[in-house]
Amino acid sequence: MYVNDCHSNSGSCVVPSLGRFSFQPLKENPLLGPSSSTLEKMGALDVNRVVHKHQSWRLISCIWLHAGVFHLLANMLSLLFIGIRLEQEFGFLRIGLVYVISGFGGSLLSALFIQAGISVGASGALFGLLGGMLSELITNWTIYANKFAALLTLLCIIVVNLAVGILPHVDNFAHIGGFLSGFFLGFVLLIRPQFKWINQKSCPPGYIAPQAQSKHKTYQYALWVISLIVLITGFTLGLVALFRGVNVNNKCSWCHYLSCVPTSLWSCKSQQVYCQSTELGGQLELTCLSNGKSNMYDLSNNDSSKVQLLCAQLCS
Known part of the structure; x- marks a missing residue:
């Protein structure tokens, strides 16, 4: 959180001695982390900046950012398990690529x-590892014992x-995209040779091992x-559609249910927030129209996306 605005724009920071x-105050970020504007500065996924400001690097940088300490701990524990x-079996390079x-x-x-707001986190990458585990089990099916139990689990x-x-508030499209990517990558990067081929290469001189015609089976090559x-x-x-500004929701009327299903307990509609802004010298005063809160911000080179993030933070 090297780029942080809590200590200068809020009087109720958590652990202000830092x-x-x-x-940020827990009301604004219950995950014990920075503000949305800070995450945006550090490289969070912002579709507007990716498409219109040629910041495609955000598609990668957002993987290494997290909304807060709790978010980071949850993902890192999942990564450990x-x-x-996977790394012990296939090595750092292949698993790192997946x-x-x-x-x-x-x-x-x-x-x-999801073309409004920002997104951060390694959940897509973690789901990619799950997808890789599934495809690795399928492509190396013949070498496993208790394979059906492993598949069901x-x-x-x-x-x-x-x-x-x-x-709500969970980016399931990142999960699905990561899972599908990892699933197909597993067939490419996590393929194992046949046991007969391994024995043939490692048997001592004078020992006749069962002959293997090829390193991999035909179905492995096909996959x-x-x-x-x-x-x-x-x-x-996907990249062509993104940089052409295509919103896939307009092409698929039901796809939004993959990320959020409305029930009587919660709504999937994003709450619109509106603020009145006034520039006073080098400062920007924002007033939330829904709750009446106002605050002054020391900002330079303001753009609409940054002001929108500050408005959402003020109205939360």
């Missing part, structure tokens, strides 16, 4: 469907985690080719 490293086993590319895929799908974990995404084509096509079409 100065510029203090946290999921990532350690993680980063899946995070990018999650950001891309999120940007195509993994599917239950995936379904439960995706189901949580239908709650590798199909998945690579799907990944290249999907990322290409």
Whole structure:
């Protein structure tokens, strides 16, 4: 939180003794973290900036940002449980590629469907690791014992985690995009050779090992080719649609239910907030029209997205 505005714009920061490293009031950010404007400065996913200000790097940078300490701890604990086993088996490079590319895929799908507000977090990358675990189990099916139990357990974990995404304020499109990216990447990067081929290469001199005609089975090669084509096509079409300003919600009337399902307990409609702004010298005064709160901000090079974020923060 090197770029932080809590200590200068709010009198009720959490742990104010930390100065510029203090946290926003819990009413504004219950996850114990910075303000939305701070996250936006640090590289949060903002579709307007990605498309109109050529800041495509935000599709990657948002993966390394989190809304707060609780958000970070939850994701890092998940990464420990999921990532350690995969990294031990396949190495840092391959799992790192699955993680980063899946995070990018999650950001891309999120940007195509959710074009208001900002998004941060590594959830898409984590779902990519889950997707990679599933495809790795499928493509290396013949080498596993208790494979059906492993498949059922993994599917239950995936379904439960995706189901949580239908709650409001959860970016399930990032989860879905990350999962699909990781699923197809698993067929490409997490493929294992046949046991016969391994034994043939490692047997001692004079020992005749069972012959293996090829390193991988035919279905593994087929899945590798199909998945690579799907990944290249999907990322290409997604990027073209994003930079052309396409809002996929206009093409798919029911897709928004994948991220939030309204019930009697909650609503999925984003609450619109409006503020009156007045510039006084080098300061900007905002007044929330819904609750009457006002505040002064020391800002330079204001743009509409930054003012909108401050307005939402003031009205929360």
